[in-house]
Amino acid sequence: MKPGITGLVLTHNGERLLERCLASLAFCDHVLIVDSFSTDATLDIARAAGGPERVRVLQRAWEGPGAQFAFALPLVETEWVLSLDQDEMCSGLLRESVKREIAVSGAPDGFYISRRSWYYDRFMRYSGWRPDRLLRCFRNGRMEVRVSGAHYSFHPLGDTKILSGDILHYPYSSFRQHLDKINDYAQKGADGLAAKGRPGGLARALLHGGGRFAKIYLLKCGFLDGRAGFINAAHGSFYAFLKYMRVGEGSWGHPYEHDQKCQRYN
Numbered sequence: 247m248k249p250g251i252t253g254l255v256l257t258h259n260g261e262r263l264l265e266r267c268l269a270s271l272a273f274c275d276h277v278l279i280v281d282s283f284s285t286d287a288t289l290d291i292a293r294a295a296g297g298p299e300r301v302r303v304l305q306r307a308w309e310g311p312g313a314q315f316a317f318a319l320p321l322v323e324t325e326w327v328l329s330l331d332q333d334e335m336c337s338g339l340l341r342e343s344v345k346r347e348i349a350v351s352g353a354p355d356g357f358y359i360s361r362r363s364w365y366y367d368r369f370m371r372y373s374g375w376r377p378d379r380l381l382r383c384f385r386n387g388r389m390e391v392r393v394s395g396a397h398y399s400f401h402p403l404g405d406t407k408i409l410s411g412d413i414l415h416y417p418y419s420s421f422r423q424h425l426d427k428i429n430d431y432a433q434k435g436a437d438g439l440a441a442k443g444r445p446g447g448l449a450r451a452l453l454h455g456g457g458r459f460a461k462i463y464l465l466k467c468g469f470l471d472g473r474a475g476f477i478n479a480a481h482g483s484f485y486a487f488l489k490y491m492r493v494g495e496g497s498w499g500h501p502y503e504h505d506q507k508c509q510r511y512n
Contacts, residue, residue: 247386250275251326251348256314258282260332261291263416268295270335273345274328277301280318282308288332311398315391328383329400333416334361340411344383347409355404356384363415366474373468373475374461381406382413396434421477428485435485436492446493455487 253271257264257279268291271277279292283305292303306317319327326348330336336344340359347353358379362369370376381389381400389400418424439446462468462482468475 248275248324250324251328251344251383252322252324253277254318254322254327254329255279255332256282256311256318257284257288257292257332258308259284259286259288261287262419263333263335264288264291265295267330267332267335268292268301270337270341271328271330273341275300275324276322278318278322279303280314281305282314310393312391312393315398319386319391322386325386326383327386330382330413331415335414337412337414340409340413343410347407348383354407355388356381356400356402356406357409358406359383359409359411359413361413361415363417365418365471365478368471368474370471370474370478372466372470373463373478374466379408380413383409396431424481428481428488432485432488433492435489436495439489439493444493446490446495448491450493451487451490454490455483458486459483 251274253268253274253276255264255267255271255277258281260267261284268277268279277295277300279301281288281292281303289303289305292301295301302321304318304321306314308314328336328344344357347357359382360376361378361380363375363378364370365375381402384400384402385404388403390403392399392401418427436446459479459482463475463479468479471478
């Protein structure tokens with residue numbers, strides 16, 4: 247295995263922030279991009295980030311994060327890997343910290359990195375968004391990928407350390423995009439509950455929705471994040487409500503059946 251570090255990014259229609267993401271990985275010896283057949287300018291941005299000797303761009307149909315990382319990681323030839331999402335970037339302090347720490351003899355197998363996420367009008371400091379430490383820099387082969395619903399995480403197989411600096415995260419460009427993701431995540435969550443035999447329904451949806459708002463806004467001090475904290479808590483509540491309403495949703499009936507009912511009332 248070669249010395250050095252590879253930046254790894256999975257992409258799909260990531261033109262919004264990909265250029266900044268890849269610019270923040272300019273200190274890496276190599277960059278590997280695995281794209282899921284984007285239809286926007288993602289591929290053009292990726293290929294313009296450097297020559298093929300440094301930046302390698304591959305395409306593979308999306309089968310979930312687990313399968314995508316299982317494909318990508320064996321292709322990394324360097325000792326170290328730094329993984330970013332397409333809407334993330336390294337702060338200047340983090341870049342210096344990574345370079346310094348991986349050069350140390352006897353460095354641990356992985357490094358946790360704090361992530362600062364932007365929502366509405368600020369980087370969130372409360373609401374359960376901080377501290378958000380993720381294992382994103384690790385020795386090749388010294389971690390495992392775990393997937394839960396639409397989310398993934400890396401888990402170390404050896405000693406770890408916390409790096410200085412932050413991953414800067416810009417997950418949403420608008421409320422509409424956030425709601426689109428809530429809709430998708432809620433369906434995946436409902437499917438997961440149904441597979442486990444967990445019940446849903448209106449009462450549970452209201453209970454979990456209200457409980458999630460209280461947890462984010464009160465227990466996690468979301469009120470200290472101002473308007474962004476309230477809006478985020480409201481969206482979190484809606485996610486929980488949708489998830490439990492959709493468990494065992496079933497059919498809403500055929501339009502013909504509704505026509506028959508209407509005729510009985512006319």
